[in-house]
Amino acid sequence: MxxxxxxxxxxxxxxxxxxxxxxxxxxxxxxxxxxxxxxxGISPTELHALANCKLAPTDQTRLDDLLEKQTNDQLSETEITQLDQLLAEADALTLLKTRARYTLQQNKDLAQAS
Structure with missing residues (x-):
């Protein structure tokens, strides 16, 4: 013991x-x-993949289209809902990417301290 x-x-x-x-x-x-x-519980390879991921191309294209329509005040109620959902997903993805980068840095700092 x-x-x-x-x-x-x-x-x-x-x-x-x-x-x-x-x-x-x-x-x-x-x-x-x-x-x-x-x-x-996430491997370094998985953390790197997560830190570098992006919205799916179709989602990014749709988001770009909706944002452009928004600047011209041409969004329907359905499109406003879609835009809000895509922005929420982009925000969540950004937070996950940031946490993955943070975890990688913490792992690096721990390895250097050892």
Whole structure:
């Protein structure tokens, strides 16, 4: 058993708790996996792919068309709904791409610190 962790066991011998030394606890609390923006369980190759992805070409073309129509005040109610949906998807994609880049940078920083 490691000196940094001790386990609490019940009467049946099952582990029910753990006591960590402060250094070990601090490493766990400050690890990237405790960060809600850090993407867990995604390989570096997948993170690179995600960081560089784009809207599907048909969605991007439709978004461009709708934005142009919007500048001329020619959008129908249906088109306004479509535009809102495409903009929401583009925003979500941008957030995911940013989180992928952030995770890659955190991984790089951790590797350099080791």
């Amino acid at each position: 490691s000196d940094s962790a001790r386990y609490l066991v019940n009467e049946q011998g099952d582990r029910v708790g753990v006591i960590l030394d402060l250094d070990h606890y601090q490493r766990l609390v400050n690890s990237p996996t405790a960060d809600p923006d850090y993407l867990i």
